[in-house]
Amino acid sequence: MSNTNETLIQIGDVSRRDALRSIALAVTVVAGGQMKLEAAQQVHAHAREEKKKTGSYKAKLFTEHEFKTLGRLAALIVPADSVSGSALDAGAPEFIDLLASQNEDLAAIFTGGLSWLDAEMRHRYSAPFVDAKAEQQTAMLDLLVKAEKTDRERALKGMTYEASEHYKDFQSYGIYAASDLGPGVAFFDWARKITVDAFYTSEIGIKDVDFRGNGSVSQYEVPKEVIDYALKHSPFAS
Numbered sequence: 001m002s003n004t005n006e007t008l009i010q011i012g013d014v015s016r017r018d019a020l021r022s023i024a025l026a027v028t029v030v031a032g033g034q035m036k037l038e039a040a041q042q043v044h045a046h047a048r049e050e051k052k053k054t055g056s057y058k059a060k061l062f063t064e065h066e067f068k069t070l071g072r073l074a075a076l077i078v079p080a081d082s083v084s085g086s087a088l089d090a091g092a093p094e095f096i097d098l099l100a101s102q103n104e105d106l107a108a109i110f111t112g113g114l115s116w117l118d119a120e121m122r123h124r125y126s127a128p129f130v131d132a133k134a135e136q137q138t139a140m141l142d143l144l145v146k147a148e149k150t151d152r153e154r155a156l157k158g159m160t161y162e163a164s165e166h167y168k169d170f171q172s173y174g175i176y177a178a179s180d181l182g183p184g185v186a187f188f189d190w191a192r193k194i195t196v197d198a199f200y201t202s203e204i205g206i207k208d209v210d211f212r213g214n215g216s217v218s219q220y221e222v223p224k225e226v227i228d229y230a231l232k233h234s235p236f237a238s
Contacts, residue, residue, distance in 0.1 A: 016046065017102075019042060020042070020043065020046060020098060020099075020102055021102040021103075023035070023039045023040075023042060023043060023099070023102075024098070024099040024100070024101075024102035024103040024106065025102070025103050026039070027099055027103060027106055027194070028103060028105045028106055028109075035197055035201065037201055040095075040197065040198070040201035041201060043095050043098050043099060043198075044091060044095060044198075044201065044202055044203075046098055047091050047094035047095065047098060048091075057094045059097050060097055060098060060101035061097055061100050061101040061107055061110075061111075062097055062100070062110070062111070062114075065128070065130070066110075066111065066114050067093055067097065068130050069114055069117070069118070069128070069129050069130045070092075070093040070096060070097070070110075070114070071088050071093045072088075072129065072130050072137065073129075073191055073195065074086065074087035074088040074090075074092040074093055074195050074198075074199075075087065075088040076137065076138065076141060077092075077191065077192055077195045077196065078090075078092075078195060078196060078199045083208055084204050084205070084207060084208040085204050086199075087195045087196070087198060087199040089204060090198060090199045090202035090203075090204040090205055091198065091202055092194075092195045092198035092199055092202075095194070095198035095202075096110065096191075096194055096195070096198065099194070109186075109187060109190050110187070110190070110191075112183075112187070113183070113184070113186075113187025113188070113190070113191065114129075114187075116183045116184055116187060117129050117140070117184060117187065120140065120181075120184060121136070121137075121140060124136075124140065125140075141188065143181060144181055144184050144185050144188045145188070147181040147182075147184075147185050148185045148188075148189065151185070
């Protein structure tokens, strides 16, 4: 009987890992965010189960320093307020770590992005992101958001060579030089999307928007106005 129980437990563990991997691989297909509520809650459940069994969550992919940096980013992206806790409290770092541990593309985005962020912070402030002063951290994130906004506005105005038929063979060029912050902008875009998704699919986040359930829902997408609200009330705005 004990052998049978052990086999069932092993099968269950394999099934859960397979499910987690499927969820993780789907994230990069939709370019971050917009996960089904059920899928996102499965990821949160994995983290809760581990905390219940061992008393704490141990990162699967990230180093201790990277995981700590993710936590600080989460707390800045969706900070705590008088209504609820932050994205850190909601388990966003664990959420991201679980997904990235099962998706090589996502892992590369985050490990590379965190490395870039630390290098840029050392260049500007002589300290990695997590060890820098709070005002230096938010100043760096403000720069990334400003660079993203500038690039978006230029694209909308057609400030690229491809806007003219005379430059159709130079589509990868722009009138303005690409920002040195480009890699950081791309990384922070992913970090914000997944952190906000992690928060609003967690128990804390669902309470924050007073979600009461709505029968059979096949897919849950964080409403745009909710994302806008979350980012607006961060130390930086998109």
